[in-house]
Amino acid sequence: MSRAETAGPAAGTTGSSPAAHPLWTLGLLRSELATVFRRWRTRALLGVLAAVPVLVGVAVRIETRDGSPAGGEGPPFIAQVSNNGLFLVFTALAATLPFFLPMAVGVVAGDAIAGEASAGTLRYLLVAPAGRTRLLLTKSAAVLAFCLAATFVVAVVALGAGAVLFPVGDLTTISGTRIGFGEGLWRALLIALVVAASLIGIAALGLFVSTLTDSGIAAMATTVGLLIGMQIVDQIPQLHAVHPYLVSHYWLSFADLMREPVLWDDLVKNLELQALYAAVFGSAAWARFTTRDVTV
């Protein structure tokens, strides 16, 4: 504490004002990532996500034990899983993208600011001083990291389960052409990245909701509620005029990466829509968070 003593008598002069080292400011991001991923709730969410491909894989394995192909209704690609374990990656992502993945992202994003507010830790971060813009950017980066982590948990567990339960090898694209296993893995990585990017919109929406309230639970519930609402609207043909603006509308376009050649139209539309959500709700979150009174 020698620094405390020497600095004491100098109190009242900011001549020795401490300067922010550019690299030191990244300390908050490291701390944020550690805080998010050490939280029991985050691990539970990732655990649930990891269970989905295992369940799907085991179910397909049991159903196709007698050699019959997995048929009937189900997520895209499920019929091919028994022939090639790599398809379990696509099936698992297709099964989790409509609900489990965005719900998990909604929980983490909705809690990002509102959770700190309801715990009271927000005021201490701000007087540290974290800086409101810096804190919001850090939170956004951590939520995006969670989007990526959640998607890769599903993809990697699916790849592992697929390799254990089913044969792997060359695969047939939707267009009917054959591609090698290496090329298949490459496509799987690309699809995982596109799926992670598909979650950006809901992440931005969740962050914005999170700046509106001081209750973490309310922010999470609102975000997940909006997600469900948009998916219901997406199912009503009479409302087709708004469909292209729903965050979930182009989600399943990632399957187009399995065509030969790749059909880019909807993929690009999806990424554009996610960027639009990020821009609109990101700015709204910034405008709200940098001007609000922190009274909790």
Next chain:
Amino acid sequence: MDEAPAGTPRPGQSDDAVDGVIRTRALTKRYRGGQLAVDRLDLTVPKGSVFGFLGPNGSGKTTTIRMLMGLIEPTSGTAHVLGHPVPRAARTVLPHVGALIEGPALYGFLSGRDNLLRYDAADPTADPRTRTARVAAALDRVGLTAAAGKKAKAYSLGMKQRLGLAAALLRPRKLLVLDEPTNGLDPQGMREIRSLVRQLASDGTTVFVSSHLLDEIEQMCTHAAVMTHGRLVTQGPVAELAAGARGRLVVTTPDAGEAARVLKEQGVGDLVVTGDRVSGQVPKRDLAEVNAALVTAGVRVRGFGVQRASLEDAFVALTGEGFDVAG
């Protein structure tokens, strides 16, 4: 809220350009509901003082502290902390300020040590190379070294309060803002906090401490301000505030009636007789003469003296109400 670039040093500009470590002028906060929480507050906290900020619950103390810390924007008026305007220059000022606001807030799933590491990482001007050492020193200073590895949710209220104080002491500070720092502590803990505050003050740190415990303020503080209903009632050195509420002359005698008559002749006003005790305002003339007059008149005097006014008397005199009445 505009954020100045963090930590821009302003060589040549002294904090004393604006008088006082904290200075507010006509600082006003009206919440969106229309409730006036702070009403034209003119507060000046001298450098090096231990400044007691008094007032019943709901009198606007915490709203004032939140405005000083840049957490909420004033409706009108100005506030300067360490010579810089807040909330505009909050990021320049706050690294020099340690704060405990409305009790501690911790991450329950993190250990005490990890809580401090996180709060320190939030400060972009805090050197990460000295982080673990500073965290250990802060834990030691509040007596939490032994419990540093325990999850914060297992802490008692007193331990949480100590950890909150440790967060305020992570770096050498020029100003400490402590909102009800002894809340939840046992008498031993309260004594420790008081001695810690005195020790910090003797190092030259200005301490701004809010409390509803008057005797605590009287024991710790050199200066005090009193708020009620969002308004500042008074501020100044504690000794002067207590002196402002004048003490009362108290005479104990079996001849109470006669004593009251003599005292009235001697110019003692506001006489109250209760049993063998006669009290009144302290007269301007020499008290020795008053006593002599009593004895000359044959009043048998058992006790004669001036009861010193406490800060509490001063408060009641200023606000006309009991202290714990919620505003």
